[in-house]
Structures are given as structure tokens and as C-alpha cells.
Amino acid sequence: MHIPHLRLRSSLTAFVALVLASAPAAIAQPLHFDDVVLNAAGFNSSPFTSYRGYTFENFGVLTSASPFGTGNNPSSPTNFAYGQAFGSSYIYRTDVNFNFRTAFLSFRQLDLDASPATITVRGYRAGDVTATFEQDVLLTNANQRFDFYFDDIEELEFETDPLQAGGRSAVMALDDVDVSVVPEPASIALVASGLAGILLIVRRRNGRKA
Numbered sequence: 084m085h086i087p088h089l090r091l092r093s094s095l096t097a098f099v100a101l102v103l104a105s106a107p108a109a110i111a112q113p114l115h116f117d118d119v120v121l122n123a124a125g126f127n128s129s130p131f132t133s134y135r136g137y138t139f140e141n142f143g144v145l146t147s148a149s150p151f152g153t154g155n156n157p158s159s160p161t162n163f164a165y166g167q168a169f170g171s172s173y174i175y176r177t178d179v180n181f182n183f184r185t186a187f188l189s190f191r192q193l194d195l196d197a198s199p200a201t202i203t204v205r206g207y208r209a210g211d212v213t214a215t216f217e218q219d220v221l222l223t224n225a226n227q228r229f230d231f232y233f234d235d236i237e238e239l240e241f242e243t244d245p246l247q248a249g250g251r252s253a254v255m256a257l258d259d260v261d262v263s264v265v266p267e268p269a270s271i272a273l274v275a276s277g278l279a280g281i282l283l284i285v286r287r288r289n290g291r292k293a
Contacts, residue, residue, distance in 0.1 A: 090240070144162055145191075159258050166243065167243060182233065183239055184231065185229065186229060188256065202242060204239065219233055
């Protein structure tokens with residue numbers, strides 16, 4: 084038996100397992116808004132601009148118990164975010180890029196018209212003026228999950244067109260947003276150096292055998 088070889092092989096196996104376990108992967112951090120502190124009326128009294136590392140522009144947060152409008156919101160237990168009635172609302176990061184997978188969306192009606200309306204969702208990568216991803220979704224006042232799969236972006240735009248909305252008074256409701264942070268290059272380099280170390284050990288071992 085070649086005990087030293089077995090020990091080396093065991094050590095290599097353990098090291099490979101350790102490196103693979105530490106390999107960078109997209110870090111999921113769903114946005115459900117249930118931990119946002121609201122006032123007694125059921126909405127955020129201060130501007131809602133930051134949540135879990137993401138910057139929000141033209142968004143607010145409501146509780147499902149709020150008398151503000153009608154609609155089957157939210158999908159998470161208590162709170163949901165709402166966007167502009169007309170125009171665009173944004174979610175972005177300035178430190179790292181992120182993946183946008185799915186979200187629950189609906190229109191929070193402020194009148195009695197519950198007919199469907201379309202919004203446009205866009206994903207922008209770093210430095211892009213035009214959207215890398217764009218998708219139109221048809222919303223009602225029923226909460227629905229939509230799939231997007233916008234990868235490696237830094238900004239999301241939700242645009243409500245008053246013509247598409249028929250001039251109605253409604254806001255977009257958003258909940259259970261499935262996003263994940265893209266690994267930074269430094270993390271990828273760390274794993275690459277670990278794998279390079281494995282290859283070096285294997286080459287030295289093979290050289291001694293030769």
C-alpha cells in the first residue's frame with residue numbers, strides 16, 4: 084500500500100471540496116418588504132429609498148390592511164411596495180450587479196375600474212443607456228407572479244404608461260421580488276487561485292512519480 088499517496092489523495096479531495104464549497108454563487112436575498120416599519124395608517128411616513136442594499140426611487144410601502152386602494156395584495160404576509168401611478172419607478176444598486184428572476188405584480192386600483200393594463204419592465208447593465216432586457220406584462224388587480232430572468236444588471240425600471248393604463252388612477256404593486264447579488268471579481272479570483280493550487284500539487288506529484 085502507498086499510504087503517502089492515499090493521504091495526498093485524501094488531502095486533495097478535501098481541498099477540492101473546500102474550494103468548491105466556497106465558490107462564489109449568486110446570493111439570493113428576496114425583497115418582501117414585511118420588515119419595513121410603517122406608521123399607524125399603514126404606510127411609510129418617510130421616503131422609501133433604501134432596502135436590503137438596493138436603492139428605490141419613486142416607491143412607497145403599504146400594509147395589506149391599509150385602506151389605500153383595492154386589490155389582492157400582497158403575496159408576502161403583510162407589506163408590499165407600490166410604484167408611480169404614471170411614469171417610472173426604479174430599483175438599482177451602485178456596489179454590485181444583481182439578477183432579477185421573478186416578482187409578484189398587480190395594479191392597486193384607486194377607482195372601480197379593474198380592467199387589465201400593461202406596464203413595461205426594463206433591466207439595464209452598467210453603463211447602458213438603452214435597456215438590455217425589456218418585457219411588457221399585463222396586470223390586473225389580482226396578484227400574479229411573473230418570470231423575467233434579467234441577469235447581471237444594475238438597474239430595474241418599471242414604467243406605467245398612462246395611455247396603456249387608460250388614464251385610470253392606479254399604482255403598480257410589487258412584492259416577493261426574487262433578486263440575487265452577482266459575485267464580485269475578487270471572489271472569483273480567490274476560487275481560481277485555489278484551483279490553481281490544486282493543479283500545482285498534482286503536477287508536482289506526477290513529476291515525482293515520473
